[in-house]
Amino acid sequence: MSPLLAINGLSIGFGRTQIVDNLSLCVAPGEALGIVGESGSGKSLSMLALLQLLPAGAAVTAGRALFDGADLLALKRRDIADIRGRRIGIVSQDPLSALNPVLTIGRQIAEVVRRHFGGSRASALRKAEALLAQVGVPDPPMRLKQYPHEFSGGMRQRVTIAMALAGEPELLIADEPTTALDVTVQAEIVSLIKRLQRERGMAVIWVTHDLALLARIADRVAVMYAGRLVEEAPIEPLFAAPRHPYTKALLDSLARKPGGRMAAPSPSGCPFAGRCPEVMARCAEAMPPLAGLGEGRRAACWQVRP
Numbered sequence: 001m002s003p004l005l006a007i008n009g010l011s012i013g014f015g016r017t018q019i020v021d022n023l024s025l026c027v028a029p030g031e032a033l034g035i036v037g038e039s040g041s042g043k044s045l046s047m048l049a050l051l052q053l054l055p056a057g058a059a060v061t062a063g064r065a066l067f068d069g070a071d072l073l074a075l076k077r078r079d080i081a082d083i084r085g086r087r088i089g090i091v092s093q094d095p096l097s098a099l100n101p102v103l104t105i106g107r108q109i110a111e112v113v114r115r116h117f118g119g120s121r122a123s124a125l126r127k128a129e130a131l132l133a134q135v136g137v138p139d140p141p142m143r144l145k146q147y148p149h150e151f152s153g154g155m156r157q158r159v160t161i162a163m164a165l166a167g168e169p170e171l172l173i174a175d176e177p178t179t180a181l182d183v184t185v186q187a188e189i190v191s192l193i194k195r196l197q198r199e200r201g202m203a204v205i206w207v208t209h210d211l212a213l214l215a216r217i218a219d220r221v222a223v224m225y226a227g228r229l230v231e232e233a234p235i236e237p238l239f240a241a242p243r244h245p246y247t248k249a250l251l252d253s254l255a256r257k258p259g260g261r262m263a264a265p266s267p268s269g270c271p272f273a274g275r276c277p278e279v280m281a282r283c284a285e286a287m288p289p290l291a292g293l294g295e296g297r298r299a300a301c302w303q304v305r306p
Contacts, residue, residue, distance in 0.1 A: 004029045004171060004203050010063035012049055020046050020227045027203050034206045034218030042227040043207050047173050052080045086116040089164030093176035095156035099148040105159055106144030112166040131162040135192060154185035175207040190217060211250045215239060223247050226271035229290060233297040243299040245276045278303050
């Protein structure tokens with residue numbers, strides 16, 4: 001199957017610092033891809049780059065991101081605006097900051113509908129009401145007239161999911177969508193997105209630091225460390241037999257509090273070398289290539305051989 005999204009050699013710099021280095025990933029239609037890594041690993045920044053939403057000072061320095069044949073990184077502002085929110089939706093970790101505090105929920109969702117499909121305000125509000133019902137917000141007619149501060153954190157996240165779905169996207173980027181929520185609400189939001197993916201046939205990219213979460217929702221997992229992709233594999237083989245030492249450490253940490261801090265990207269050598277229990281002299285001398293291991297697996301480690 002041809003990929004819906006193919007990222008090739010994506011590199012992102014912040015001034016003279018390389019934040020993301022040579023990231024290559026594919027997402028198939030309808031697939032759930034998990035991207036996991038510690039804070040600062042570059043996973044969220046990579047997703048923002050796809051939508052041309054990088055923060056000031058950050059810039060793409062190399063690479064392509066083909067979405068249905070169009071390079072997202074090279075599109076003009078008008079063209080990326082037609083894709084962003086329409087064919088690619090995004091749900092962020094902070095729903096309150098994603099919503100305008102002075103506009104009603106109904107107006108905000110309706111504006112997304114009209115931006116991408118046109119039509120009257122009345123028809124857009126009817127679709128907004130249907131979207132709220134679809135994501136489990138009770139009493140949609142009343143809720144349309146309310147403001148973000150009148151919703152709980154979990155309900156606000158449901159609203160942002162409704163807004164992300166308003167354009168009927170083929171790809172949904174869920175960037176830490178449950179981080180600010182309590183455990184019970186987290187499970188509800190995860191189940192909601194899984195159901196909507198199944199019903200709509202969307203591809204979903206789950207961005208998270210929680211490897212345990214991906215065990216329940218992802219078809220395939222990409223592991224990032226210090227701006228680099230260090231391992232990629234289908235979910236079951238990854239959990240059964242991780243190949244990169246960092247992935248092994250993440251799995252080990254599920255049962256205990258992880259120690260140490262992520263190393264800064266290094267101009268040479270493996271960035272995980274300072275924390276790796278399997279380190280050898282070669283690891284400090286050159287960055288290992290991302291080697292294909294068969295059966296859809298890749299890992300960047302000198303200890304690993306096909």
